[in-house]
Amino acid sequence: MHIQSIPMSVVHEGVGSSNNYAYLVHDDETKDAVIIDPANPPEVIPVLNDKQSSLNLTAIMNTHHHWDHAGGNTKILAALPKPVPVIAGKDSEGVTKTPSHGSKFNIGKNIQVTALHTPCHTQDSICWFFEDQSSDERVVFTGDTLFHGGCGKFFEGNGEEMEKALNQVLAALPDDTKVFPGHEYTKSNVKFLKKVAGDNKAVQALEKFADENQETQGKFTIKQEKEHNVFMQTKSEEMKKVTGETEPSKVMAKLRELKNAG
Ligand SMILES: [Zn+2]
Numbered sequence: 001m002h003i004q005s006i007p008m009s010v011v012h013e014g015v016g017s018s019n020n021y022a023y024l025v026h027d028d029e030t031k032d033a034v035i036i037d038p039a040n041p042p043e044v045i046p047v048l049n050d051k052q053s054s055l056n057l058t059a060i061m062n063t064h065h066h067w068d069h070a071g072g073n074t075k076i077l078a079a080l081p082k083p084v085p086v087i088a089g090k091d092s093e094g095v096t097k098t099p100s101h102g103s104k105f106n107i108g109k110n111i112q113v114t115a116l117h118t119p120c121h122t123q124d125s126i127c128w129f130f131e132d133q134s135s136d137e138r139v140v141f142t143g144d145t146l147f148h149g150g151c152g153k154f155f156e157g158n159g160e161e162m163e164k165a166l167n168q169v170l171a172a173l174p175d176d177t178k179v180f181p182g183h184e185y186t187k188s189n190v191k192f193l194k195k196v197a198g199d200n201k202a203v204q205a206l207e208k209f210a211d212e213n214q215e216t217q218g219k220f221t222i223k224q225e226k227e228h229n230v231f232m233q234t235k236s237e238e239m240k241k242v243t244g245e246t247e248p249s250k251v252m253a254k255l256r257e258l259k260n261a262g
Helices: 041-050 073-079 159-172 186-197 201-212 222-228 237-243 248-260
Strands: 002-012 015-026 032-036 056-061 104-107 111-117 126-132 137-143 178-181
Touching: 002 041, 015 041, 015 178, 032 104, 041 073, 056 073, 111 159, 126 159, 159 222, 159 248, 186 201, 186 237, 186 248, 201 222, 237 248
Parallel strands: 032 056, 137 178
Antiparallel strands: 002 015, 015 032, 104 111, 111 126, 126 137
């Protein structure tokens, strides 16, 4: 499995961010490929054109419907030599297929994809778990649900839903699964982690890495997120103490409130 990150600046009428990622993923053997969250066509189309003779694009995929993830679908489709399905949650622009939670499909010969529904940031959020059977490699594209050292805002959900998304669904993935989030937020997430878990050695290691590297996507695994990401530690005594709550979903909600407050 080969993953090419495409950093994007998705700004519309002065609103947006300059730290989004699209991901072009292909099966090494068949060259079948998908593009995930290609929100800014002017930055994505040149990459797709460049790869047109070497890769076979089979789908556009989205992690959720927000315009800085799914807002480029129609323009990307119009620029392709042949139509491809849009595989995404129900509210994405131009969506043609929404796999149910736990359902699987293949990309080329070796990549098996599992849809993991993780409603909370949006109700249509889906994390995509990719396993390459030939290289024994596992990755998960988490959109705005899980970031390195953080999680997305609860725009359409609550603490109970994010607790389930992070600490049941994503936490159940194999330890060595590499995490590819939808934004480069690691540095700002570290600031919050230091406030609530400053003594944690894994947080200090994450800070060092983020200070030394502009791009951190795919550099940490599910196992490491459990070690440095307080949103994956809602059952710990430390986070109960920090939040004054005992129920994991309430610990989660309180942590998000604290982070929102800055
Ligand atoms: Zn979003």
